[in-house]
Amino acid sequence: MTAIQAARQNDGESSTILLIDRRQKIGAKILISGGTRCNVTNREVLSSDYQGGVSHFVKHVLEAFTPRETIDFFGQMGVELVLEPTGKYFPTTHSGKTVLEALVRETERLGIELKTGVVITGVEKEGNFFRLSGKSETESSLLAKKVILTTGGLSYPETGSDGTGFQIARSFGHTIVDTAPALTPLTTDDEDWRSLSGITLPVKLSFYKQNRKKAEARGSFLFTHFGFSGPVVLDISRHWTKAGLQEEPRVEASFLPDQNEAALGSVLEKKKNANPHRKLKTVLCEDFSLPARFVEVFLRKAGVSTDKKIIRLLLNCPLRVTGVVGYKKAEVTAGGVDLKEVNVSTMESRKVPGLYFAGEILDVDGRIGGFNFQWAWSSGAVAGRAAVKSLS
Numbered sequence: 001m002t003a004i005q006a007a008r009q010n011d012g013e014s015s016t017i018l019l020i021d022r023r024q025k026i027g028a029k030i031l032i033s034g035g036t037r038c039n040v041t042n043r044e045v046l047s048s049d050y051q052g053g054v055s056h057f058v059k060h061v062l063e064a065f066t067p068r069e070t071i072d073f074f075g076q077m078g079v080e081l082v083l084e085p086t087g088k089y090f091p092t093t094h095s096g097k098t099v100l101e102a103l104v105r106e107t108e109r110l111g112i113e114l115k116t117g118v119v120i121t122g123v124e125k126e127g128n129f130f131r132l133s134g135k136s137e138t139e140s141s142l143l144a145k146k147v148i149l150t151t152g153g154l155s156y157p158e159t160g161s162d163g164t165g166f167q168i169a170r171s172f173g174h175t176i177v178d179t180a181p182a183l184t185p186l187t188t189d190d191e192d193w194r195s196l197s198g199i200t201l202p203v204k205l206s207f208y209k210q211n212r213k214k215a216e217a218r219g220s221f222l223f224t225h226f227g228f229s230g231p232v233v234l235d236i237s238r239h240w241t242k243a244g245l246q247e248e249p250r251v252e253a254s255f256l257p258d259q260n261e262a263a264l265g266s267v268l269e270k271k272k273n274a275n276p277h278r279k280l281k282t283v284l285c286e287d288f289s290l291p292a293r294f295v296e297v298f299l300r301k302a303g304v305s306t307d308k309k310i311i312r313l314l315l316n317c318p319l320r321v322t323g324v325v326g327y328k329k330a331e332v333t334a335g336g337v338d339l340k341e342v343n344v345s346t347m348e349s350r351k352v353p354g355l356y357f358a359g360e361i362l363d364v365d366g367r368i369g370g371f372n373f374q375w376a377w378s379s380g381a382v383a384g385r386a387a388v389k390s391l392s
């Protein structure tokens with residue numbers, strides 16, 4: 001996106017746009033994203049869908065290249081997107097390959113030079129130019145008037161993003177806000193929950209620090225053989241990874257997210273009065289659509305308890321979290337280049353003129369739903385256009 005917008009801005013001018021990637025095949029994350037379907041953007045993208053640096057920065061950038069523009073951008077390249085009831089947009093082919101192929105085709109059409117298999121390990125200012133350095137001769141012969149760093153964060157390192165970009169930014173005096181894996185599954189040592197591996201149900205999760213509620217997320221929850229996963233768990237995970245143990249982080253689940261204690265109490269009471277022989281287990285399975293295996297384990301864990309206690313536990317069930325799966329399986333990295341050191345209208349470094357940033361390398365992380373790609377498209381478009389404009 002960054003190179004394409006730069007080349008479009010260039011519009012027949014002679015400057016060369018070079019797109020460099022360490023991997024032989026670019027766009028690995030696009031291919032694996034959204035369960036290989038690539039959730040390109042969302043129906044509604046607000047700055048409140050993001051964590052990290054200042055939200056007015058995020059708002060400004062999203063307004064400069066909106067989800068509507070993303071949909072039109074891909075539409076013009078022949079990639080039709082379809083809106084799903086969850087608000088997520090996917091290509092109608094349900095394949096990330098369509099998205100990646102369209103982007104690569106457009107870089108070719110615009111004459112963007114693509115250098116793959118080239119690892120950049122350092123960038124230095126040399127007069128009015130930047131000298132790129134790497135492991136071989138190829139890299140050290142690269143001189144550029146402008147450099148846009150879009151090296152991603154630390155998540156899924158096998159896709160190419162191993163944090164080198166942070167080192168380069170640091171070498172120019174940039175502050176890197178502490179990084180942590182985000183959108184990653186949580187682990188538990190609770191064998192009861194682990195035994196429910198494979199079961200999915202809608203859940204509301206609440207995150208507490210020192211007994212104060214700090215965040216809440218709703219969505220699909222999955223028990224796994226190592227702990228907890230599914231969109232709602234991934235969404236809450238960045239709060240866990242960013243918290244220190246001394247802050248006493250805690251996660252609680254409501255397994256009936258649309259109920260509250262009073263309403264659920266009176267419904268159960270009525271059902272009991274109507275048929276005193278019906279077991280609580282049957283009511284929870286049949287009338288509240290909770291999976292039988294889950295209810296069995298849940299009631300066993302609750303022990304011999306009053307209905308009131310069981311209700312309270314169903315709606316505020318502490319989950320013993322031992323950690324996260326980490327960068328290896330994190331969809332995004334929290335933290336990154338401090339937004340305070342970046343110009344919001346151009347994405348140019350406030351420290352080093354001519355150096356720009358876009359995408360996940362910045363201190364912005366979105367929730368599940370196409371928000372991270374939208375951030376990459378928006379910030380990439382702003383940076384690409386601004387870098388070329390400044391050449392004239």
Ligand SMILES: Cc1cc2nc3c(=O)[nH]c(=O)nc-3n(C[C@H](O)[C@H](O)[C@H](O)COP(=O)(O)OP(=O)(O)OC[C@H]3O[C@@H](n4cnc5c(N)ncnc54)[C@H](O)[C@@H]3O)c2cc1C
Binds near residue numbers: 034
């Ligand atoms: C499993 C998974 C599923 C996801 N699903 C979705 C989804 O459906 N929707 C969504 O919005 N987001 C999703 N995301 C998040 C999204 O993919 C990222 O936020 C987005 O790709 C970030 O784009 P980026 O260009 O900033 O970084 P990246 O996509 O990480 O790209 C960085 C590129 O820089 C290259 N590079 C890094 N260092 C160097 C170097 N030193 N020299 C040369 N090249 C280098 C890498 O090879 C890589 O190609 C998902 C992520 C994962 C891991």
